[in-house]
Amino acid sequence: MAWIAGERVILRAWERDDVQARWEADQTADPTEVRLRDWHEPPRSLASREQEFDAALAEPDDTTVALIIEAEGRAVGDVNLFEIDVRNRRASIGLSVWRQDDRNKGYGTDAMRAMLGWAFREYNLHRVELSVDPSNVAAVRVYEKLGFVHEGRRREAHYSGGVFIDDVMMGLLRPEFLE
Numbered sequence: 001m002a003w004i005a006g007e008r009v010i011l012r013a014w015e016r017d018d019v020q021a022r023w024e025a026d027q028t029a030d031p032t033e034v035r036l037r038d039w040h041e042p043p044r045s046l047a048s049r050e051q052e053f054d055a056a057l058a059e060p061d062d063t064t065v066a067l068i069i070e071a072e073g074r075a076v077g078d079v080n081l082f083e084i085d086v087r088n089r090r091a092s093i094g095l096s097v098w099r100q101d102d103r104n105k106g107y108g109t110d111a112m113r114a115m116l117g118w119a120f121r122e123y124n125l126h127r128v129e130l131s132v133d134p135s136n137v138a139a140v141r142v143y144e145k146l147g148f149v150h151e152g153r154r155r156e157a158h159y160s161g162g163v164f165i166d167d168v169m170m171g172l173l174r175p176e177f178l179e
């Protein structure tokens, strides 16, 4: 399959040039964004990211499906299924629209809907789940729009910005998405 089509975006495989596009976008992140994206790693060079990309290409990980979100002919973000559990037909999902300028245009929702459609219809998953910082209102809104159900709150489960914060667990089942 060449790509997965949304309404306004397509999801396609990562190419080496995308590593640079992502790295350049990361240089524009402000402190709030760093916190919301849960970035704990120190600043990293483009060369080290390219090295990581090459290593992942050499040794594919079958518990992850990582795709680029392309809109208006350029890479604007990425969406990933990870911790894929074949026996229980379950996976976690992550979503990022890299640049502030590209947010609130519907790309994140469209990309997530396309990935979920593929995950449930083609890949035959039964459940997709995620955890989110409840103060990340844009992310929570996207997940709620797509039918994710709030399943619980883990108190002070996460260390972020110098304090322990709660995280919210959300999940979506195949029949809920397809109905």
Ligand SMILES: CC(C)(COP(=O)(O)OP(=O)(O)OC[C@H]1O[C@@H](n2cnc3c(N)ncnc32)[C@H](O)[C@@H]1OP(=O)(O)O)[C@@H](O)C(=O)NCCC(=O)NCCS
Residues within 6 Å of the ligand: 036, 037, 095, 096, 097, 098, 102, 103, 104, 105, 106, 107, 108, 109, 110, 131, 132, 133, 136, 137, 138, 139, 141, 142
């Ligand atoms: C979360 C994220 C992926 C959403 O992508 P996006 O392309 O901006 O999403 P969309 O444009 O499809 O939808 C955003 C929704 O949030 C709403 N929203 C945005 N900021 C908001 C705010 N401050 N208060 C309330 N709603 C807000 C928008 O109005 C829109 O909802 P609507 O369609 O009902 O109007 C993007 O903000 C992002 O990459 N953030 C940084 C990384 C991140 O937080 N990833 C998720 C980690 S769990």
